[in-house]
Amino acid sequence: MVKVIMIDPHEPHFVAQERARQSAFFERYLPGEGGFEGSAYRLAPANRLSNLNPAIRNIAERYFSDNAIAWHQHAAHGLSSQVCCLNFLMPLATRPEMLARLVQSALGGDLPEMLEVEKGPDGEPWFVGFEWIGRKDYLNEWPRTGSPKRGANVTSADAILRFRQAGQVETLLVEWKYTESYGAPPEPKREAERLRRYQNIAFAPFGPLLSNADLKLPDLFWEPFYQLFRQQMLASRMQATNEEGTERIRVLHIAPAGNRRLARVTSPALRRLGDNAFTVYRALLADPGDFLSRSTDKLFRPLMADVSADDSWANYLSKRYAFLTDTAATSLDEVTPA
Template identity: 35%
Template sequence: MNYRESEREKALRTRDSFFNDPGNGVHQGKHYPFVLMNPEKNLWKGVRQDAIQYFDDNKIVWWPGSDKPAGHLLSSQISCVNHLFLLRNDKEGALRILKNINPEFSEVCPDFEGGFVGFEVVSNGSYLGEAQEGKGQTRGANCTSVDAMMTGIKTGKKIQVLIEWKYTEFYSKSDKSAETGGATRKSRYDNLIDDKDSPIQRTVGIENLYYEPFYQLMRQTLLAWQMIKHKQNELNADDWIHLDVIPENNLNLRYQVSSPDLIQTGIEKAWKSQLKEPHKYNTITPQRLLSPLIFDNKYRSLIAYLNTRYW
């Protein structure tokens, strides 16, 4: 049994009592026992209404393409919101998380909406050439976005922390440069990947970067670089860090790399090997990321929820 199967079984065991929901909700036109009838119950009650309002206010698309949260109990977007949304208006807690990422952080900075964690963050400009001419980018759909982002001051410099959030994902060996739309993808990203100032320093054929999860990491890395390059249009940050949050027991994602020339290494080692500054990318578990809050009574309800549901 792989991690996704075990988490699905766990969700089914706890569904009725934990969520007070019979399941058999609709996901992409079909009914499934691991999808809640009332999707809002998929969000922790401590942030539920505020999170829904935040997504509405900022016209953010809920996965897999809706104006309402998904009822799918294995949604990584829902997991990300459940873990981090409480910190959006908690300056002290957000700073503790930044210090946990790197103890040299001394201050947490607000985003454009005034919060300390942003969700489904996109750039203000279409630096990767993904938006249709004359149209803006939609957060959470049809362009490169980051599941969550924080910004802080570290050794006098403003640093953007891009957070990619995984739950039960694992990926097949599929080259997105050879699929339908592959030529368009390559026209967008190939020149940026091999630009002399690119943060990527590939040692393998460029097609390896079009296999998930590296396809996503590649785009987010390019986005981070471009947001710093165009800092005057963004949050005026000086540098970036890229954090990949992966559950400890999702071994398929951690170690079964799909790219042919990177297949002997795990995801962290493999992606670091393709970066000019490998220290900027790291993986971490959800528990370790939130470890500064675990024994604080202020977060007792949140930690109890996360521990029962995810950890």
Template identity: 40%
Template sequence: MGKFLESEKRRQTKFKANSPYFSEAARADGVYKGKPRPFCLPLDCAEENLFPEIRQTAPAYFDAQGIKWHDGRNGKPSNHLCDSQVCCVNFLFPFAQKPRALAEVLRPIFPGLREMLPVENGQYVAFEWIGQENYLGERISRNGKRTRGANFTSADAAVLFERSDGKRQMVLIEWKYTESYGSVPLKVAASGTDRTEIYKPLYLRNDCPLNKDLLPSFDSLFYEPFYQLMRQQFLAHAIEKAHELGA
């Protein structure tokens, strides 16, 4: 467990106790993984983990798009105040209907940005983006549907804009907050699936976006965070090749 996570737990505990953003009921310890914790909200108050401006609109969007909240219950976000997905949504969702403000945030990184374009349903930020097609050939459940935010490679957020040269550009965003990683190999899933069988065809392609000269082996990618970054790079590469949303 990282030192930054521990310091954030203390900071969030103080924030919950003193911030006007929370109701009195939300200031109580919240149960997380079976234990009451001061840096978590009571489950009944989990929606208060979101910025007040988006406490109605963000869950409604997640529900409409079938997006899974990490550690969420009953359509609500995680009650853990150090949750990375919630942090991402709190920062970016307020810009979902504010294209000019969003452009100001992104333009220092993308100076050629001329104007933001909607990604889906009129929103200028999409969350848990998995692409319009199953580009990576990941296994689909029996109901035939892919799930955003669970069991498929998802970018935490995606934005689309038109550049000064008239071309469209899509950007996938990976959000980190208090993550830390161990040394557990992820080559074989808990279900027994050998994950290398899914991603090796992409790795062996002539247009593989990874610099293989820097890798000891393909298997070395099956440790976090490299496993996640590998899949997201494959996804970004496939989206670019498909000219998704005209980009």
């Protein structure tokens, strides 16, 4: 039975909670740097690297520069999901044993063998990449002249993991969320361009969505569905072309369990299908197993508990992201089973 999330109108808003927590973190660990434009949870744009774990500040700057990756507009914001993703995953780029346990926790099955995604700034193998767009213009989005920029103006997975499990090479495209929630309707002026780009690659057998007369592509132009189905199309096209020998590519959505507003069904046409956006979205796929939604808490808490007491990665996360220790929140795993 699917467990429906009920939101108490008197429940403290997750965003307000995390603003307070990030403000306190900046005040304690970055004294004098918070307070940009009057917000204690914001840093000056020039100080965006201070928003990262000190262990990855230099390497993140070089990695983004070497790969022409765009920093998000609000990379100096304490609630930045891009920064959150980097703080959790970039320190593990050279720790394949930790990534293997993460993948096993998300997917089940045997412990996988992690495979190199790309080279790091110092030429060492990295087992996770960031702002991944694929090797080709799979979604009809790349500029006609010049090169596409990872993380800007084209569909980009927040992170990518590649591994071998049960003799099969697989890839996970990670969509990372922190405090986001949605509800604003899509812009009508963009509908024609979105239809031009995606209509012929969205529905089975050429895309990941069910061919259903009741489902129209504009029904998915509402967030978070719009981001999810673009990630799914990217995964589908990468798999169809066997990019770098990968036999199966899935999308893994990761978000804090406490951010329950993220799971609201925003598209009016899809509300008839259920009350949880991720359960509804899975039901729209030709292969529902190609999408998984997991809570940040459940995936990372066991990993952090098993490392040594002086592990800088785990220590930083426990101080920075206190939601990891919240126990009352309903896990996304309960509402979107694999």
